[in-house]
Amino acid sequence: LNSFHLHGNFFKLFRSGTRPDFYEFTDTVMLCQGERAILEFKYKHAGDFLFHSHQNEFAERGWLGIFRVV
Numbered sequence: 062l063n064s065f066h067l068h069g070n071f072f073k074l075f076r077s078g079t080r081p082d083f084y085e086f087t088d089t090v091m092l093c094q095g096e097r098a099i100l101e102f103k104y105k106h107a108g109d110f111l112f113h114s115h116q117n118e119f120a121e122r123g124w125l126g127i128f129r130v131v
Contacts, residue, residue, distance in 0.1 A: 062091060062094075062116070063091070063092050063114060064089060064090065064092070064114050064115040064116060065089065065090050065092070065100070065112065066088060066089040066112065066113055066114070066115050067088050067102065067110070068088075069108070069110045069111075070102050070104055070110065071086055071087060071088045072086075072087065072088065072100045072101060072102035073085070073100070073101040073102065074086070074087055074099075074100055075098060075099040075101070076096075076098045077096065077097045077098060084101075091115075104128070104130040107130050107131055108130055109128070109129050110127065110128045110130060111125065111127055112125065112126055112128065113125035113126070
């Protein structure tokens with residue numbers, strides 16, 4: 062099990078096997094082994110925006126990053 066959490070924004074989540082006009086609107090997604098999805102988003106403002114796993118053991122080992130929007 063893994064997750065993705067996006068700070069300062071929401072994204073359209075297109076799960077595998079779904080129609081291109083059907084999506085969830087969220088800031089966190091949980092994915093099981095072998096599962097995949099497409100996340101679509103854009104920022105309105107410049108800045109640094111954190112993304113990370115919501116499993117502490119992953120985040121503590123470095124599963125995090127920053128989108129630098131210019």
